[in-house]
Amino acid sequence: METLLSLSNISKWYPVGRDLLGRPSGMLRAVNDISLEVKRGETLALVGESGCGKSTLARLMLRLLEPSGGRVIFDGEDISHWSARRMRPLRARMQLIFQDPFSSLNPRMTVGDVLEEPLRINGWTRSRRRARVAELLATVGLHAAHAERYPHEFSGGQRQRVGIARALACGPEFIVGDEPVSALDVLVQAQIINLLGDLKAQLGLTLVMIAHDLSVVRHMADRVGVMYLGEIVELTDTRTLFERPRHPYTRALIEAVPQPNPHIRPSRDLLEGESPSPLVAAQGCRFAERCPLVRDRCHSDPPVLRETLEGGGSHQVACHFWREADRGTPIATAHGQGSARYRQRLALFQEQLARQQRVAQQSTTDCPTIARCSTPNH
Ligand SMILES: Nc1ncnc2c1ncn2[C@@H]1O[C@H](COP(=O)(O)OP(=O)(O)OP(=O)(O)O)[C@@H](O)[C@H]1O
Ligand code: SF4
Numbered sequence: 135m136e137t138l139l140s141l142s143n144i145s146k147w148y149p150v151g152r153d154l155l156g157r158p159s160g161m162l163r164a165v166n167d168i169s170l171e172v173k174r175g176e177t178l179a180l181v182g183e184s185g186c187g188k189s190t191l192a193r194l195m196l197r198l199l200e201p202s203g204g205r206v207i208f209d210g211e212d213i214s215h216w217s218a219r220r221m222r223p224l225r226a227r228m229q230l231i232f233q234d235p236f237s238s239l240n241p242r243m244t245v246g247d248v249l250e251e252p253l254r255i256n257g258w259t260r261s262r263r264r265a266r267v268a269e270l271l272a273t274v275g276l277h278a279a280h281a282e283r284y285p286h287e288f289s290g291g292q293r294q295r296v297g298i299a300r301a302l303a304c305g306p307e308f309i310v311g312d313e314p315v316s317a318l319d320v321l322v323q324a325q326i327i328n329l330l331g332d333l334k335a336q337l338g339l340t341l342v343m344i345a346h347d348l349s350v351v352r353h354m355a356d357r358v359g360v361m362y363l364g365e366i367v368e369l370t371d372t373r374t375l376f377e378r379p380r381h382p383y384t385r386a387l388i389e390a391v392p393q394p395n396p397h398i399r400p401s402r403d404l405l406e407g408e409s410p411s412p413l414v415a416a417q418g419c420r421f422a423e424r425c426p427l428v429r430d431r432c433h434s435d436p437p438v439l440r441e442t443l444e445g446g447g448s449h450q451v452a453c454h455f456w457r458e459a460d461r462g463t464p465i466a467t468a469h470g471q472g473s474a475r476y477r478q479r480l481a482l483f484q485e486q487l488a489r490q491q492r493v494a495q496q497s498t499t500d501c502p503t504i505a506r507c508s509t510p511n512h
């Protein structure tokens with residue numbers, strides 16, 4: 135498959151703190167030296183815990199952020215340092231779908247105006263804009279009459295459909311969804327995932343889907359990249375990732391979420407050690423403090439993402455001891471003494487999960503049976 139987007143050693147560092155002379159006292163490595171290719175027509179998922187740099191990477195891909203280092207190549211052009219003006223014609227070809235459809239829509243604009251805005255910027259005439267808005271609403275499963283309504287008059291799922299329609303307005307070929315379904319109810323989440331899958335097939339889109347929950351991307355992604363503290367630690371096709379994860383962190387993520395729920399982020403409590411900080415200097419492996427397979431070497435020798443398959447296929451892993459993670463023993467029981475504590479944590483986590491599920495169900499704004507209802511009243 136042809137490469138549409140290529141990231142080469144891309145980094146985004148932010149200065150943090152100030153010393154007495156007003157100079158930054160440290161650097162926060164939100165994204166650290168990532169190289170990645172997105173193939174034309176594929177769906178690539180990026181998953182990881184909160185704060186691991188998913189949104190920063192998404193914005194670097196779309197050149198909504200300027201990289202601190204490395205290169206962004208889109209369709210053969212090095213756009214790493216293009217000005218906003220130079221980027222303008224490219225904007226129609228690459229779009230972002232936001233996590234929170236409500237905050238990304240102007241409450242004072244009707245949906246028709248929201249959808250017309252990018253078309254107006256791109257010089258479409260009024261009559262063409264009107265026709266395109268009706269077409270876009272139909273494409274995402276809404277009615278032409280919805281153009282007259284304001285965002286607060288829609289359900290969460292409908293608002294995300296509007297967000298998708300807006301992203302599609304100028305006919306993009308590359309779309310990045312930054313957790314586009316994580317604020318939605320489970321049923322609505324499934325509808326939106328199906329819609330994105332259909333649109334991808336119909337329109338020949340290339341998708342990058344960002345999620346904190348592996349189960350969300352399992353049925354829609356061709357490949358999955360797992361991120362940890364600003365780096366990709368495992369990258370392979372979706373089936374292989376779920377069947378034979380080779381990084382201890384991926385294994386912990388897969389084993390840690392018994393019942394995936396979009397309202398709940400993967401619990402850090404399941405992994406040993408302190409919560410990670412992107413401020414920590416990279417002496418060795420960034421996962422070392424929490425890794426059940428950690429050895430002395432891990433504290434001094436940072437592992438790089440490298441190919442672990444020979445003779446076809448690709449399964450890249452950043453771990454010195456990936457063969458051990460790949461043995462097939464559940465990571466929770468791989469270490470005799472640690473397993474009792476791990477099981478205790480798992481029981482605690484499951485309790486938390488059940489409690490959060492009850493709260494989430496009570497606070498859900500969309501009716502959970504809306505998809506099956508014959509007389510929905512929006
Ligand atoms: N403008 C900024 N200035 C300083 N630090 C930032 C800035 N933007 C992001 N960060 C930091 O970079 C890190 C990665 O942030 P990012 O938003 O990319 O994470 P994320 O994986 O998308 O998290 P979430 O799942 O919560 O959305 C975080 O530690 C965040 O605090
Ligand atoms: S390199 Fe070491 S600390 Fe890092 S993931 Fe592998 S075993 Fe764990």
Ligand SMILES: [Mg+2]
Nearest residue numbers: 188189190312
């Ligand atoms: Mg984010």
